[in-house]
Every structure is written in C-alpha cells, then in structure tokens.
Amino acid sequence: MIYLLSFFWFLRQIKANLFWLYLWQLKEYHIGRFIDHFRTYKGRRLFFNNLMFVKLVLLFFAYDCPICWSFVLVISVFITYLLESSKFAYNVFFKKSLVKPVLTKKTIFLIIVSFIFVFCWYFFLFNPDLKSFVFYLLLFDVLTPFVVSGIVLVFQPFVVLIRNQVIAKAKRKRAKFKDLIVIGITGSYGKTSCKEFLYEVLKTKYNVLKTKANQNSEIGISQCVLNDLNVEHEVFIVEMGAYGRGGIKLLCDIVKPKIGVLTGINEQHMALFGSQDNITKAKFELIESLPKNGLAVLNASNDIIRNYEHGFNNTLLCSVKEELDFWVKNIVVEKESVNFRVNSKDEDSAQFKVDILGVESIENILLVSAVSKELGMNLEEVARACEDIKAVDPRISKGFNGVNIIDSTYSANPNGVFSHLEHLNLFSGKKIVIMPCLIELGSSSRQVHQEIGKKIIEVCDLAIITTKDRFKDLKAGAVSAGMKEKQILFLEKPELIFEKIKQFLNSENIVLLEGRISKQIMDKLKLR
Numbered sequence: 001m002i003y004l005l006s007f008f009w010f011l012r013q014i015k016a017n018l019f020w021l022y023l024w025q026l027k028e029y030h031i032g033r034f035i036d037h038f039r040t041y042k043g044r045r046l047f048f049n050n051l052m053f054v055k056l057v058l059l060f061f062a063y064d065c066p067i068c069w070s071f072v073l074v075i076s077v078f079i080t081y082l083l084e085s086s087k088f089a090y091n092v093f094f095k096k097s098l099v100k101p102v103l104t105k106k107t108i109f110l111i112i113v114s115f116i117f118v119f120c121w122y123f124f125l126f127n128p129d130l131k132s133f134v135f136y137l138l139l140f141d142v143l144t145p146f147v148v149s150g151i152v153l154v155f156q157p158f159v160v161l162i163r164n165q166v167i168a169k170a171k172r173k174r175a176k177f178k179d180l181i182v183i184g185i186t187g188s189y190g191k192t193s194c195k196e197f198l199y200e201v202l203k204t205k206y207n208v209l210k211t212k213a214n215q216n217s218e219i220g221i222s223q224c225v226l227n228d229l230n231v232e233h234e235v236f237i238v239e240m241g242a243y244g245r246g247g248i249k250l251l252c253d254i255v256k257p258k259i260g261v262l263t264g265i266n267e268q269h270m271a272l273f274g275s276q277d278n279i280t281k282a283k284f285e286l287i288e289s290l291p292k293n294g295l296a297v298l299n300a301s302n303d304i305i306r307n308y309e310h311g312f313n314n315t316l317l318c319s320v321k322e323e324l325d326f327w328v329k330n331i332v333v334e335k336e337s338v339n340f341r342v343n344s345k346d347e348d349s350a351q352f353k354v355d356i357l358g359v360e361s362i363e364n365i366l367l368v369s370a371v372s373k374e375l376g377m378n379l380e381e382v383a384r385a386c387e388d389i390k391a392v393d394p395r396i397s398k399g400f401n402g403v404n405i406i407d408s409t410y411s412a413n414p415n416g417v418f419s420h421l422e423h424l425n426l427f428s429g430k431k432i433v434i435m436p437c438l439i440e441l442g443s444s445s446r447q448v449h450q451e452i453g454k455k456i457i458e459v460c461d462l463a464i465i466t467t468k469d470r471f472k473d474l475k476a477g478a479v480s481a482g483m484k485e486k487q488i489l490f491l492e493k494p495e496l497i498f499e500k501i502k503q504f505l506n507s508e509n510i511v512l513l514e515g516r517i518s519k520q521i522m523d524k525l526k527l528r
Contacts, residue, residue: 004078005081021107029156041468047145056142058077058080073131073134077134114151167218169222171254182238182259183257185239188266190299193361194367201382209229216241218247246282247282248285257294262296262299262305275442396510401505402507409515412516414441417438420514421460434463434464437449437469449473453474464497475488
C-alpha cells in the first residue's frame with residue numbers, strides 16, 4: 001500500500017512541478033505578473049477548488065486523527081491520488097496534453113532542482129507509520145506552489161548575475177558596430193507587427209537583422225546581438241518590451257537606437273506599472289534615449305502619444321486621421337487597405353494596394369513608411385515592398401467546413417481587440433468572436449471590458465468569452481448596447497464552444513479568434 005500510494009503521489013508531483021514552472025515561465029519570471037495571475041478567476045481556482053478543499057480536510061484529519069480512523073484516512077488519500085494521477089496519465093497518453101515549460105537551460109535546471117527537492121522530502125520523511133507518512137505527503141502537496149516558487153526565487157539572484165554578464169558582453173559587441181543603424185520599436189501594442197512590416201520593407205534595400213519572435217527583453221535582445229549580429233548588417237530592428245519604469249532605458253543602453261518608433265499606448269499592463277502615467281513615461285524612455293541626431297517616429301493617431309510633452313525636436317508624427325507631413329496625397333488610407341499612389345513626370349502614375357488587417361496595421365504601415373523614407377527609400381520602393389506585407393500579417397484562413405477564420409491568438413490588448421472587431425465589418429455573413437477577458441489592466445479593466453462589450457454588439461452575431469474574470473462587465477456593455485444575453489456567452493470547455501458555434505461553421509461566415517485560445521479549440525477548427 002505504501003509504495004503504491006507513493007507512486008501515485010510522485011505522478012501527481014510531476015504534474016504539479018511542471019505546471020508551476022510553466023506558469024513562472026509564462027509570466028517571464030516576473031513576480032508582479034505571477035502574483036497578478038491570482039487576481040484572475042483561473043488563478044484563484046488554482047487554490048480555491050474542490051480538490052484542494054478535500055486535501056486540506058485530509059491534512060488536518062491526518063494531523064490529529066485517532067488511530068482507529070487511520071485506515072479510513074489512508075484509503076481516502078490513496079483514492080484521491082489514484083484519481084488525480086489517473087487523470088494526469090489519461091491527459092498525457094490519450095489526449096496528448098501536458099502543461100509544461102518550454103525546455104531551456106534555465107527550466108531544465110529548475111526542473112532538476114525541484115525534483116531533487118521532492119525526492120529529498122520523500123526519503124528523509126519516509127515513515128513506516130502510514131498516518132505520519134500520509135500527513136507529510138499531503139503537506140508537501142499543499143505547499144508545492146510555494147516550494148517551486150521558492151526554488152525559482154532563490155536562484156533568481158544567480159540568474160540576474162548571469163543576465164548582467166550577458167548584457168555587458170552584448171554592449172561590448174554592439175559598440176564595435178559604429179555605422180549600424182538601430183531602430184527601436186516599443187508601445188503597448190503593435191510592436192511585433194510593426195517590426196515585421198518594417199523588416200519586409202527595409203530588407204529590399206538593406207541587409208537587415210531583426211529580433212526574433214518574443215525576443216524583446218534584455219536577455220533576448222542581448223542574445224540576438226551576441227548570436228546573430230555581424231559586420232554585414234546595416235540595420236538592426238529591435239522590438240522592446242518592459243513591465244516597469246527603467247526597462248526600456250536598459251534596452252536602449254544595450255543597443256543604442258538612432259531611430260525610435262512608438263506604436264501606441266493604452267492600459268495594457270497597468271496592474272504592473274501602477275498608473276497610465278507610469279506606462280506612458282516608460283514607453284517614452286525610448287524617445288528620451290535617442291541621440292540628438294536621432295529620429296522619433298510617433299503614432300499620432302494615439303491620443304496619449306499625441307498629447308504627451310516629450311521635448312524631442314526631431315520627430316515625425318504619423319496619423320491615420322491627419323495627412324502626413326511627407327508624401328502628401330500619395331498615401332491614401334482606406335478602411336481595409338492602404339493605397340500608395342506614385343506619380344512620376346516621366347512615367348505613367350503607378351498605384352499599389354496593400355491589404356492589411358485593421359486600423360492598428362494601417363497605423364503601423366504609416367510608421368514604417370516614415371522610417372523607410374528617412375533611410376533613403378522613395379515611395380515607389382516602399383509601396384512595392386509593402387505588397388509582400390500580407391505574408392506577415394494575420395490573414396483569413398479556411399477552417400472546419402470552409403469557415404473563414406482570423407487567427408489573432410498571439411496575445412490581446414484593448415486596441416488590438418477594437419481594431420480586429422472593426423475589421424469584421426468588412427465581411428458579410430455571420431460574425432463570431434471567441435476570446436478571453438483581458439488581463440493586467442488594473443483599475444481600468446472594468447471600463448475597458450464594458451467598451452469591448454459595446455463594440456461586440458456593433459459587429460458580432462455571437463460572442464464566446466472563455467474566461468470568467470470580466471465576463472459580467474463585457475456582457476453588461478454588450479447588453480446595454482442592445483445585444484441579447486444568449487448572444488454573449490461564457491464557455492470554458494472546448495467541446496461546448498465547438499458545439500455552440502458548429503451551426504455557423506460554413507464558408508459564408510467568419511470567426512475571429514482573439515487572444516490566448518486553447519489548443520483544443522484550434523485543433524477542432526483545424527488550425528493546427
């Protein structure tokens with residue numbers, strides 16, 4: 001009995017250790033983001049659930065259990081771990097689903113250390129007295145989140161030390177490239193698409209290096225410098241992200257940008273920054289770090305950016321709402337595309353059309369055009385290069401039964417959600433959005449979700465919300481604007497979501513997948 005119980009307990013610990021390390025990695029080992037997760041409905045359920053309640057009852061019972069009840073205690077614990085480990089094995093071997101961190105040197109090290117701790121706890125506290133032994137198994141079980149988190153935090157100073165060494169090495173290498181033009185891109189949203197757009201345009205004339213996907217932190221950017229930057233590169237495009245004041249400045253100290261692009265600012269990550277003012281000042285650290293002969297390219301369609309007093313003289317303001325101060329009458333912004341009209345004295349006028357997704361992408365095209373012009377490209381060169389941008393923009397794909405799908409599942413922010421919902425207006429047929437509630441919006445979360453709800457009713461015939469946190473606010477906004485309650489639903493289980501939307505899955509209709517959507521839904525829609 002004792003060895004079989006131990007086996008089931010170890011299976012459970014494998015699942016738990018891997019999950020908590022996955023969650024730390026998902027939150028980029030940022031303690032503020034990690035803690036903020038437990039303000040969400042899913043985060044709270046990690047502790048406040050029926051299984052945890054049962055284990056706590058059994059733990060207290062094991063602590064002060066009469067000898068005559070020991071057999072009942074052991075059997076109860078045995079059944080609990082048998083069921084939990086069986087479900088874990090079923091998910092791994094039959095559903096092919098295992099929540100685990102992406103394997104890196106850091107995560108491999110943390111996995112090894114955490115399991116060493118598990119084995120040490122087991123063998124040092126192994127006791128032939130089943131009652132005592134069961135107590136220690138349950139105690140470790142309940143404390144696992146704190147044990148794994150403690151291991152992560154204990155080794156964090158060593159990680160910081162290694163990180164600082166990597167950063168210093170990257171700075172030294174960057175300093176050797178005197179003629180390298182570095183373009184920094186930051187903002188609350190649109191950073192990645194702007195980086196990809198700019199790369200597609202500039203690579204037609206220059207040898208360009210860009211940071212890889214999600215490589216926007218100090219260690220990621222430093223590794224890009226150390227591993228990929230070479231003497232052949234003329235331009236280096238760097239996406240910059242941060243979760244606090246001083247973060248962008250640190251990235252600028254590493255790569256020394258000459259051109260800074262600010263894509264937009266909103267409430268994203270307000271829970272971490274503390275206020276909208278802190279977010280704005282953090283993003284403008286890029287502009288403040290530019291040299292005197294540098295160039296700031298700002299999205300003036302964004303009210304926060306347009307109204308911020310930054311004091312940098314060499315600035316281009318790019319706005320969808322207003323004519324640009326360059327190439328006037330040559331760039332025509334439409335609802336679904338940007339038209340570049342090139343007029344030549346010697347040749348017939350040429351026109352190029354770039355089909356892109358939403359207002360956010362249009363804004364990015366204007367920012368890219370401004371940067372490209374400053375680097376010596378003419379309008380025709382930019383326009384021709386932009387014809388290939390559709391390759392990096394999230395586009396319509398065909399899913400189950402020929403339904404049209406917009407896959408925008410990387411991450412969600414308020415501006416992106418509004419932009420993609422607006423884009424649905426271009427299509428006929430039924431329109432369905434599947435999305436979670438947004439996170440890390442702080443005190444603005446309620447208002448933002450109510451506004452999203454109002455936007456949903458303008459566009460969609462059905463909305464499936466996959467997380468519970470701000471569902472009431474979303475629903476309240478939608479219903480107040482005239483949406484029927486049966487048209488906006490909270491559904492978590494992929495099979496229920498699929499059954500609900502199945503009647504709409506045909507070639508006449510379109511589904512917008514916004515934010516983090518479960519792999520099971522993607523599989524059912526045949527996107528993976």
